[in-house]
Amino acid sequence: MMRLHPILALFLFIPLSYAHAASDTPPPTMWYWHNWTDHNGVSHNTRCPLQNFDLKSMSKPAGPQWQNRLPSGQSQVIFTVQPAHWNGTWHPDPKVQWIIPLKGSWYVTAMDGTKAVMGPGDVSLGEDQASRKDAKGHVGHFAGNVGDGPVELMVIQTDETPTVDRPCRFR
Template identity: 60%
Template structure:
C-alpha cells in the first residue's frame, strides 16, 4: 500500500534517535488533502499518517520513523508569497505537497472548507480534475482559493509530482 511523502516531511517532528533499549511509541502525524470528488468538487480532509517503521536512513545514524512513498520524478521549489498575497480561485498545476516554512496561509475548497496552515503543516494539493461550480456562493469557481494570513510574506516548500492526479480518494497516503 503506498505511503506518504507527507510522512517523510513529518519526520522533522519525529525523534532522529533515542536513548535506551526501549522502542519509542510509533508516531501518528497528519496532513491536509485537497482532493476532488467524482462530481468535480474540491474538498479538504485531515488525513492520518501512521504506517511508520523504525530504521536508520544512513548507519551509523540512529533509527528514525519512516514511511516512504514509491519513487517518482518531482520538482522541488521554494516560493515566497508577498505580503497580502491572494491566490484567487485555481486548481493546483499538478499533484503537489506544500509545507509552510515561514508565516501562515489559508486554503478554501469548493465545498467551503477552509484551513489555515503554518510552519510544519502539510497539504497535498490534488484538485486538478475540478469542474466549475454550477450554483451557490462559489458559482463559476473551480479548484481552491488561497491567501496569506496577516501582514507578512509566506515561504512555502513545494514538491510537485509527475504522478497523475487521482479522483475520489481522500486520504490515499497514510
C-alpha cells in the first residue's frame, strides 16, 4: 500500500475539507449602492444586496470560492485619483459604471437628497443617465471627496443599457 508523506497528505486534504465546509455554508450577501433613476427623471441611492452566488473554482486547481457573475460584455477599467477637496458638481454618469473606492472616502448625493458615503471596499453602481434637470437645475448626482486627502477609485464602465425604475437590478 502506498503511503503519502504527512505534509503532502495535509495539502491534499485542505482543499477538499474547505470545499466541504464552504458547501455547508449558505451563500454570502455583499452590498452595493445603486444610483438609479425613476420614471420622473429623479435619481435615487439605494443600498442593494448581491446574493446569487455559486461556489466554484475560478481556475482549477484553485479552491472553490463564492462567485456572482454579472452579465458579460464590453467594459473599460479606469483608475482615477481625485485631488483633495474634489467635487463633481451635478452630472449624470457617462455610462453604467461600477465604482470602487481604493483609498480615501467619497460621497454621492442623488437628486432625492439621499447621500451615500463610501470608503475602501464599498461598491457603487452609477446608472443615472435618464435623470432630467429639476427646478433647481440638478441632474444626475453630486459627488465629492470626504476629508482633506485625495481619493483613489477604480471605475469599470460597461456597455449595459441604462434602465429606469429598476433599483437593485443586479442581485
